[in-house]
Structure formats: C-alpha cells, structure tokens
Amino acid sequence: MSRRAIPALVLVLVGLIGLVIVGRNTPEPETPFFASTGGTWMPAVGTSGALTGSWFCPGVPTSGDGAGGEIVVSNRDAQQIVGRYLVLTEEGVVADESFSVGSWAQRTIDVTSLTSAPFASVVVEIEGGGGLVEQRAIHPLGNSVAACSNDTSANWYVADGYTLEESIETLILTNPFDEPVVASLRFSTEEREAQPGQFGGFTVPPRSVRTIRIADLGARDEPIISVAVEATAGRLVVARAQEYRGGGRFGFDVSLAAPELRDQWWFADGERTDGVTETYSIYNPTDEEVEVTVFFGGLPLASSAVNELDNPIVVPPLRAVIFDPAADRGGGDVVEPEASVPGDGTSDVGDDGEDDGIVDLQPASTELPEGRHATVFSTLAQPSIVVERVLTRPADGSISTSVVLGAPPRPDGFVPNTWHMGIGPTEPTEDALVVYNIDQIEATVTVSVIGPDGPSAVPSLTDVPLASGSIITIDLTDPDVLGRELVVVSTSRVFVERSLPRGNDLPGRSGSWLLPQSV
Structure with a gap:
C-alpha cells in the first residue's frame, strides 16, 4: 500500500487556502435562464433575477399511518414571489398549483393532503429565481429534513444503504420532465458488485416517481449497500429513504443522493463520546482502486498529531468501505510531531542537580480525543468517491440514527x-x-x-x-x-x-x- 496521507493532507490544506470566488457570467438580456448556483454542487441559495428557479424535492412518504410530508418555501426578499408546484407520484402528476409567498414570509405545502401514494415528489418553480425550498418527511421512526435540489443529473450515487435485520432502504427516482428516462442501476457491498438484470435498462415514465426497495434486488441483511443510478437517456432526481429498525440503528431519513463523484467530502459534525457510534461509508464506483486520506479538524492543540498517521484508506474498484474513526486508525507509522505541548509543567534537572529551566514536554496525542470533530475525506485521484456519515447517539434510554451526505466545495473552489x-x-x-x-x-x-x-x-x-x-x-x-x-x-x-x-x-x-x- 502506498503511503500518501501527508502529501494528500498538504494538498487539501494548500488548496483550501487558495480558494477564490469566481465571478458570475452575465447572461444575454434576451435569453431566458434558470437560476444557477455555480455548477453542480450541493443544494444552494442562488441569486435572484433568473427567469425561473427550479427546486426538485427528494420525496416524502404520503401513505398515512403516521407517515407524511410537507414542502416549505421561504421568501428571502422584500418582494412577493410567485410560482407553481407539481406533485408527482407513480401515477403521474396529482397536483399542479400556483402559489405566492409574501415578503420575508414562508409557505408550507401539505403534500399528505394531496395524495396517499407510498412516496410523492414535488417540483417547485419560482418566477425570478428567488427563495429557497426544503422538505420535511414525517415518519413514526422520526422526522427528517432535507434541502431540495437545484438541478437534475444523469448520474446519482448513494454511499450508505442498510438492510440489517428489519431495516428498509428505498430508492426514490423522480422524472420531472415530459420524456421518459432510461437508466441502469448497480450496487456494491464490501464484498461484491452486482447489476440486477431487471435494472440493466429500466424506464422512469415522464413526470412520475418510481420506487425501488433495495432488499428486492437480493441485497438483504447488508451493513452497507452503495448504489449507482446512471441514466443513458434523460436526467432525473434520486433520493434514498432509509428506515433503521435494527442492527444497532434506529431512525428514519430521506435525503438526496449525490449527483456527482468528488475528490473531497466535508463533515462539520462528528463526535467521539461514550455510547456514540460514528462511521463513514465510502463508495468507489469507478474501475480503479482509490486511496482516501482522512483529516480531522477542530481538535485541541494537545491532539495536533492525530492527523499524522500515514495510512490511507484503500477503496477497491466498484466497492464500498466502512470507516470507523474510533477503530480504524491503527496500524500506520506515527510521524513524530515537530512541536509538542506542555506536560506537567515540571522542569528538568541537570547532571549537577540544578534546575536547568527546561520544561518537560510530552508528544502530542495521536488518539482522536473525546468530543466533537470535523472530518474531511480527500483523494489525489480524479473525482471518484462518495462519502456519507452515520451517527447513532444515545437518546433517553433508546438510540437515534442519522445519516448525512458530505458537503463538497463548489467546482470552482468556493466555500x-x-x-x-x-x-x-x-x-x-x-x-x-x-x-x-x-x-x-x-x-x-x-x-x-x-x-x-x-x-x-x-x-x-x-x-x-x-x-x-x-x-x-x-x-x-x-x-x-x-x-x-x-x-x-x-x-x-x-x-x-x-x-x-x-x-x-x-x-x-x-x-x-x-x-x-x-x-
């Protein structure tokens, strides 16, 4: 295994220091355009003034029995905004309504009142491109909030799927356009990669939703299932609905898949505390092996050597890997830190018995400390991975599990x-x-x-x-x-x-x- 953790870390830090904001191109006045957020990125709030701002929501459960969902449109401007929304299900369009939101106000769309389909997706179009749109999925296992996407994509990737015990993972595929989408689906675990025959070239009808239960593909009782959905004709929106019902996890989440592979994924919230389980699912859907470097941020000075373990994570081609910060950081060569931190404050005594005034120092710890930390995953390869974090915390005698896709810098380097x-x-x-x-x-x-x-x-x-x-x-x-x-x-x-x-x-x-x- 080659050792490139330190060079990779240096490149990450140097690259971030050099990030610059790239100016926006001004469109021709006579040419209609859609609101842009600087290329394919994570869901973001763009600038006003576009002809139309489109938001594609991941999907919410609407079958009843405690499951439901709503869309929240926020107007961040002094001017009223107007638009329309479409509610899509497996049956097609079930609602097509106009709406308005007053200045500095919000509008909530109750999707549950419009359909009883297993899942429904919503497309929101805002004239002028202002506002922001998010969804709340309501479920007996817990509610889940997610941003709606600014764009569609031909390719979508999910790093962490989970079907242990009674847990259920469902893909939600939305085609918001008037033409059918033809796509293929393949999945990977730690041990294998497969493409089910019935999903080698399947269709998502125009302006509709299609759902796929991962267990139905033969991936049952898996601690990690990563999925790639790749359209050969058209563009779509893909989300993952996850019910955690066993295997040390409990909760519910609906969130967007990743529309692109990246060479960096950032997480602000990580935690090492008694009772907390923190793991990261790393998916490499490419045909080449990838080495991934992990950097932990927000640490105290006493832990300055945490990132000096020179042992990258190797992710084989077409495979998924689970990384546990508390368990998977051993085995690397420890680089002795150039700087150290004060120890007990005592002074050395020289050969003559006199205090020489030199304070004893102890090397900085290489152990990830208790408390919160940020985490960055990076690779020297071309954009080739997707990373998601799964946090399970104690919760009043029970547990609560939440999964979050990492955040990338924008393609132009903007943070x-x-x-x-x-x-x-x-x-x-x-x-x-x-x-x-x-x-x-x-x-x-x-x-x-x-x-x-x-x-x-x-x-x-x-x-x-x-x-x-x-x-x-x-x-x-x-x-x-x-x-x-x-x-x-x-x-x-x-x-x-x-x-x-x-x-x-x-x-x-x-x-x-x-x-x-x-x-």
Whole structure:
C-alpha cells in the first residue's frame, strides 16, 4: 500500500487556502435562464433575477399511518414571489398549483393532503429565481429534513444503504420532465458488485416517481449497500429513504443522493463520546482502486498529531468501505510531531542537580480525543468517491440514527460564509447548529432571524466567537428563533450542519445541512 496521507493532507490544506470566488457570467438580456448556483454542487441559495428557479424535492412518504410530508418555501426578499408546484407520484402528476409567498414570509405545502401514494415528489418553480425550498418527511421512526435540489443529473450515487435485520432502504427516482428516462442501476457491498438484470435498462415514465426497495434486488441483511443510478437517456432526481429498525440503528431519513463523484467530502459534525457510534461509508464506483486520506479538524492543540498517521484508506474498484474513526486508525507509522505541548509543567534537572529551566514536554496525542470533530475525506485521484456519515447517539434510554451526505466545495473552489435555514426547531434546542471554521483565522458568527421587515440579528447570537480552525455548537433556545427562517453568517468560511429534534415525541436528533449562499 502506498503511503500518501501527508502529501494528500498538504494538498487539501494548500488548496483550501487558495480558494477564490469566481465571478458570475452575465447572461444575454434576451435569453431566458434558470437560476444557477455555480455548477453542480450541493443544494444552494442562488441569486435572484433568473427567469425561473427550479427546486426538485427528494420525496416524502404520503401513505398515512403516521407517515407524511410537507414542502416549505421561504421568501428571502422584500418582494412577493410567485410560482407553481407539481406533485408527482407513480401515477403521474396529482397536483399542479400556483402559489405566492409574501415578503420575508414562508409557505408550507401539505403534500399528505394531496395524495396517499407510498412516496410523492414535488417540483417547485419560482418566477425570478428567488427563495429557497426544503422538505420535511414525517415518519413514526422520526422526522427528517432535507434541502431540495437545484438541478437534475444523469448520474446519482448513494454511499450508505442498510438492510440489517428489519431495516428498509428505498430508492426514490423522480422524472420531472415530459420524456421518459432510461437508466441502469448497480450496487456494491464490501464484498461484491452486482447489476440486477431487471435494472440493466429500466424506464422512469415522464413526470412520475418510481420506487425501488433495495432488499428486492437480493441485497438483504447488508451493513452497507452503495448504489449507482446512471441514466443513458434523460436526467432525473434520486433520493434514498432509509428506515433503521435494527442492527444497532434506529431512525428514519430521506435525503438526496449525490449527483456527482468528488475528490473531497466535508463533515462539520462528528463526535467521539461514550455510547456514540460514528462511521463513514465510502463508495468507489469507478474501475480503479482509490486511496482516501482522512483529516480531522477542530481538535485541541494537545491532539495536533492525530492527523499524522500515514495510512490511507484503500477503496477497491466498484466497492464500498466502512470507516470507523474510533477503530480504524491503527496500524500506520506515527510521524513524530515537530512541536509538542506542555506536560506537567515540571522542569528538568541537570547532571549537577540544578534546575536547568527546561520544561518537560510530552508528544502530542495521536488518539482522536473525546468530543466533537470535523472530518474531511480527500483523494489525489480524479473525482471518484462518495462519502456519507452515520451517527447513532444515545437518546433517553433508546438510540437515534442519522445519516448525512458530505458537503463538497463548489467546482470552482468556493466555500461560503453564509448559510440559510428555512426549517428549524420549533422547541428550544441546544447544540442545534454545528459550525466548522475551515480558515486559520479568528472569526465571529451571527444568527439572524427573518421577520416582517427582513433579517434581524438575534442579540444573544451576535458576534459569537469562532476560533481559527475550530468547531462550535450554537443553541437555538431563544423564543424569537423557534419555527422561523434563519441565516447564519460568519466572518470566515464555514460549513454548517443542523441537528433537529426528531419529533413525534421521539428522543434524539436528525442531522442535515443548511443551504449555502451562492454568489
């Protein structure tokens, strides 16, 4: 195995320091255009002024029995926005309605009242390209919030699927267009790769939804199943609905798959604490072996040697690998740190018995410390991997599992300092936001609430200190922020995750990203 962890880490850090913001191209006035967020990226808030801003929601369960869903459209402007939405199911279009949202207001679309299909997807089009759109999936195993996509893609990838015991993974494929989509599906585990014959070239009808249960493909009782959906004709939207019902996991999640492979994936919220299980699923759908380097951020000085284990993760072609930060970091050669941290504060005594004034130093720890950390996965190869994080935390005598796809920098290298949240907690929630400062500069963070007159900084959440390269959590307990649209602004570049109560009187949290501000 070649050892390239340190060079890879250096390239990651140097590359990030050199990131620059690329200016937007101005379209010809007479040419209609759709809102753009800087190329295929993660769901993001773009600029107003486009002819139409389209949002493609992953899909929500609408079959009843405690399952349902809603779409929240947030107007982040003083001008009213108007648009239309389509509700799509396996039967086709079941609703096609116009709507409007007043200045600095929100509109909730109750999808459950419009259909009783197993799953329904929603397409929202906003004239002028303003606003932002998110969905909330409601389920007896817990609610799940996800952003809607700004674009469709020919290829989609899921890194972490799970069918142990009674757990159920369902793919939700949405074709929002007037022409059929022809696609193929293949899946990988740690041991094998397969392409079921019936999905070597299947069709998703126009303006409809198709669902596929992974267990029906023969992938039962698997701790990890990664999936690639690749269209040979047309473009679509793919999401994963996951019910965790055993094998040490419990919860529910609906979220978008990854529309592209990347060479970097970032996570703001990681935790090593008693009772917490944190794993990462790494999927390599290419035909070449890939070496992946892991970098842990937001650590104290005493843990400065954590990232000096020179032992990359090797992901074979067409395979999935599970990485456990608490268990899979041994076996590498430890590079002795050039700098160390003070030990017990005592001084050395020389041969003559005199105190020579030199303070004893102990080497920095190579063990991942207790508490929170950020995580970055990178590879020197071309964009070739997808990474998802699975966190299972104790929750009042039970457990709560949440899965989150990593966040990539934009293709032009842009990392934002402003993030938007249309769906937040409706009850006081500690540690609701996790903010990771990727820059080596001191910064501050301010949370603003959107009210009738626009954004207004929350006094208790203004100029919150954020040390260089550090992680902080922010409590959302002020009554003024509950159930409201929020904006998080940092003086440095940051990644921001949210951790929301699962609802339905269930303990525990569900994680997801805020929407970054594009420029």
